Amino acid sequence: MSRPVRPLEGLRIVDLSMGWAGPLATRNLADMGAQVIKVESCERFDWWRSWEATEEWIADNGAEKSPQYLYVNRNKQDITLDLEHPVGRELLLKLVATADALVENYSGGVLPKLKLDYPQLKKVNPELVMVSMPAFGSTGPWSEFRAYGSTVEHSSGLPHLVGDPDQAPTMQHVAFGDAVGGLNGTAAVLTALWHKQRTGEGQFVDLSQVECLFPLAAPGILHQSVHGQTPQRFGNAHPDHAPHGVYPCHGDDAWAVIQVTEETQWLQLQAIIPALLEFGDLDERLAKREVIDACIGAWTQQRTASEVMQTLQAVGVTAAKLNNGQELLDEPHLKDRAYLQWLERDHVGLQPHPSAPFRTAEEPIPITSPAPTLGQHNHAILVDLLGLSTDELQQLEQQGVVGTKPRMPSGKSAT
């Protein structure tokens, strides 16, 4: 393996996204070395800093302490611009003129109202790639409907495939759609940048976050299409394999997954858990799965989840412990791979950062800078890059067009 590289060095991305999905899409590009310039305003700051901002929160520098903001905005630069102010809008256009791509996830209608939609941006940069990431896509009757990552999961139908048949359609996460939308957003930008590199042509890219979840629901969607009926839910059982489930282990809320999908694995499991010797071929195992699960549960409850995993993996049986957040910090395999990188940042001190999930070296792609503070790079971008004078920058600060401290919106109403 070679030394880690920063593949996208030299590319400039303007980031008008907020929350989780959009910033994750651009963070992945920043992790690969692109210059990502995040644009907020002092009143319309990234709501991922807080969706319940108060004066006390501002006074306590709360905007700089949000873990969720910090981890999806590392490796980026940050400027503030009031886009409703003519000078703020003009400066954004100047920045866009220098950019390779722009990513946004505003609610439908916001950018057209600011005269900053793709037709306007294309005038200053015909080669611009613009990726728009609304929940339902930028076309169709729901294009302006509001959604969070949870709404995206709801709307995908995926919950109808998860869990036990006698339970409500089951969600998998508080904001499942965000992370998937973010990964697809990265893919969308890269695909359009490849096209631009080859042809010189920029373009608008439309990403529907709900449609990003359809591939994850593909088995159910295909079943419906092929058989004309919704597939049955099986909970943790598998229609074709047994044993297959999540088993209680020694300790509080401790669990391990065990899956036997090959006969050799079954033989190995029998050798380790003698109580299973009375059960035979797959048909019998499927018919008696509950009894078999009880036998396995009796064995797993005597052992920690880690012991269960190690013991079974040693003989080729698929098994894994169920981690929680604290356990992820201490997970030895992730430590072996230096998955978490640690960076100091003002206001919060040392913080863990997950690495990009791909690498070209033993070590992961290095994370070079923590998340920027609000407006941290106003001077570097607005003066050094776009040519404002220092006096002009100060004047804009006095006018509230730029700044480094959040403000409660005038006439504040919750979003």
Added chain:
Amino acid sequence: MTIAPHSDALASQVFCDLTVVDVSGSVATSYASKLFADYGASVINVEPPEGFRTRRLKPMLSSGDSAMHGYLHTNKYSVLASRSLFQDEPVASQADLVIFDPEHLPNTDYLTDIAINTCAVSWYGLTGRYSSFKGSNAAVHALSGLMRGIGTVEGPPVIPPGYQAQMIGGLSAFNGALGHLLAQRLGNLKTPFELDASILEANMCFTDLGAINAYNENPLPPRMGINRFPPTYPLGIWPCKDGWLGVTNLTPGQWKAFCQLLDLAHFADIELFQSSVSRLESSDILEPEILQALARHSAEDLFYRGQAMRIPLARVPTMEELFTVDQYVSRNAFSQVQIGDETFAAPSTPFRLFAAPPHFGGPVAALGAHTQQWDGAP
């Protein structure tokens, strides 16, 4: 470089100048190469005599072919593997990228020998103490921490169904591989790359924040029950008169509007309930009344009226209903895949380049259909 575009139309597609070879055919490698194929790359599946494993995944068509394989492999070539194919006139040597699953292709020395770009998509990565462990979608969801939060309080936690972990791993591998291919075009990378893409690490995108919160002494509480996740309330999927409604309320404004929608105005202005976390802590008080109110309305009606009030509500469509939702129909969210004489609907590519759109569905090659013509037009 390109080996053989399928048609003239493909020659103008985004990846018309790319040849990608998949020598493993796991769901993860197949999904990574599918994204290349959707945008016009020449993707060559080099399959063993029994075919890729995806050919045996349910659901099956009446012909016995796998619909899942069809979904993953539209617009690709299929070439039967042979020793000579790899070593004498290797397909791989003409590729811009070879994607493989190291569990099923343990000897990759020949790829290194011919100095080709490679992307290994494995369960746990090529290094680390679990690198040789048996993997599965469920095992990844377990280790990543996702599963710990799904299901009833007493457990057991719920296994996410299907191939979700591999889909995420494949998508992430696509990003890594394309980023590095682009690096070569940009001049940032002047040598072939060997990418190590971990399905586990890709799926940490759902749970990294849980680890970070734990570090900051704000760990997530234990599993709170089906469809209940901190720090949001109301959040969940609840029954209405005629279907399921997905509810998310985060901000004070959304809470007030939601109360108005459900005729629960007496809750709207209570100071305690302006905070999402406080509402979650008060769910015992709120939930019975919310459920009663929801049961009086149709999900469809609440969804449209709620969205008009800027509340992020959702219909939660069944698989059957998915195909009839106006929004998805209008966007061609599902497209037709053809295997032999049979067709079926499958998800379309979720991101759309306007100037260079992807394929919408397409044909699926029979096993070995292009073995004789692998270096020419099919």
